Amino acid sequence: MGSPLTGYLVVAALLFSIGLAGALVRRNAIMVLIGIELMLNAANLNFIAFWRYSPHPEALTGMMFAVFSIAVAAAEAAVGLGLVIAIYRHAHTTELDKMNRMKG
Amino acid sequence: MGITFYLIAAITLAGALAAMTLKHLIHAALAVTVAFAGLSLFFLNLDAQFAGFAQILIYIGAVAILIVFAILLTRSELPKEGVFSRTWFVGLAIAASIFAVLGWAVIASARALPSEATAPSVNVHDIGVALVGRYVLPLEIVALLLTAATIGAVIVALHKKERAE
Numbered sequence: 001m002g003s004p005l006t007g008y009l010v011v012a013a014l015l016f017s018i019g020l021a022g023a024l025v026r027r028n029a030i031m032v033l034i035g036i037e038l039m040l041n042a043a044n045l046n047f048i049a050f051w052r053y054s055p056h057p058e059a060l061t062g063m064m065f066a067v068f069s070i071a072v073a074a075a076e077a078a079v080g081l082g083l084v085i086a087i088y089r090h091a092h093t094t095e096l097d098k099m100n101r102m103k104g
Numbered sequence: 105m106g107i108t109f110y111l112i113a114a115i116t117l118a119g120a121l122a123a124m125t126l127k128h129l130i131h132a133a134l135a136v137t138v139a140f141a142g143l144s145l146f147f148l149n150l151d152a153q154f155a156g157f158a159q160i161l162i163y164i165g166a167v168a169i170l171i172v173f174a175i176l177l178t179r180s181e182l183p184k185e186g187v188f189s190r191t192w193f194v195g196l197a198i199a200a201s202i203f204a205v206l207g208w209a210v211i212a213s214a215r216a217l218p219s220e221a222t223a224p225s226v227n228v229h230d231i232g233v234a235l236v237g238r239y240v241l242p243l244e245i246v247a248l249l250l251t252a253a254t255i256g257a258v259i260v261a262l263h264k265k266e267r268a269e
Contacts, residue, residue, distance in 0.1 A: 003214060003217040003218060003219050003220075004109075004219075004220060005217045005218065006210060006211075006214045006217060007109055007113070008146070008150075009210040009217075010207060010210055011113045011116065011117065011146075013203055013206035013207055013210060014117055014203065015116065015117065015120055015139075016202075016203075016206065017199045017200070017202055017203035017206070018117070018120045018121055018124055018199075019120065019124070020195075020198070020199045020202060021124060021195055021196055021198075021199035021200075022123070022124030024189075024194075024195030024196075024198060024199065025124075025188050025189055025192045025195040025196065026124070026187060026188065026189070027183060027186075027187055027188065027189050028129065028180065028187065030129060030171065030174055030175060030178070031124070031129065031132060031187075033171075034123060034124075034132065034133070034136050034171060035124065037136070037163075037167065038120050038123070038124075038136065038139065041139070041140070041143050041163070044143070044155075044159075045143060045146055045147075048146070048147050048150050048152045048155055049150060051150075051152065052150040052151060052152065052221070052224065053217070053218045053221050054218070054221075055218070055221075057221075057224030057226065058224060058225075058226060058230070060226065060230065060231065060234045063152055063154070063155055063226070063231070064231075064234065064235070064239050064242070066152070066155050067154070067155060067158060067231075068239075068242055068246055070155070070158055070159065070162050070163075071162075071246045071249070071250060072246070072249065073167075074162050074166060074167060074250070075249055075250055075252075075253035075254075076253075077167045077170055077171075078170060078253050078254065078257040079253050079256055079257050079260070081170055081171065081173075081174040081257075081261075082256070082257035082258070082260040082261040083260055083261075084174055084178065085174060085177050085178060085260075085261045086260045086261050088177070088178040088180075089263060093180065094178045094180045095180070095183060096189075097189070
């Protein structure tokens with residue numbers, strides 16, 4: 001472990017894997033969305049860590065990428081949870097196994 | 105990389121693990137809030153104050169509340185067959201193999217990574233100037249995206265009454 005960046009990258013990889021496992025394994029649609037949020041956050045941690053140890057941090061590239069990524073993730077969460085609520089109104093369930101019809 | 109890094113990493117990863125394994129949705133939402141808080145501490149630890157406080161405002165203040173509202177509005181009971189899908193081992197295997205690939209890439213490139221750098225002196229003024237200068241087009245696109253997402257979320261979640269005609 002020469003560089004402090006290694007620790008951050010390993011933590012981000014672990015966080016991404018935990019989020020991916022949750023998104024693949026859980027039955028509930030809300031839990032899948034939480035898993036996706038964790039994966040997006042792991043990517044943000046990578047952006048910030050690379051920005052901090054980059055040769056030109058004053059260019060702000062990684063920081064800006066992370067800020068825009070946070071904004072896009074917020075939009076994604078709003079639309080995703082809106083979709084879950086709409087499906088619940090229709091099918092009275094949030095279990096993904098029971099959402100197996102494309103026709104209402 | 106001192107004791108603070110390991111403490112924050114432990115808090116964040118414990119929150120994320122608890123969120124993905126806890127049975128009740130409300131407990132999982134609270135655990136993921138802990139993970140979001142740990143990430144904002146990471147950002148502050150990396151001298152990214154703006155991103156850290158934006159993380160607190162947006163994730164703890166907005167996304168966590170949104171998740172809790174979605175849980176309250178859907179009121180799902182615990183399924184009898186468990187919270188994990190039947191093919192959970194496949195998902196775990198995919199996640200573990202992806203972590204193995206990512207970890208291998210990080211360890212293999214560890215020598216090429218930059219070593220300790222001096223803390224960048226970036227304040228909010230610089231970020232504001234960059235946002236309306238070099239990054240003004242992405243800013244406008246994000247503004248449009250957020251407007252569209254807000255309207256879209258309201259329209260999708262709106263309760264449609266049957267038309268009388």
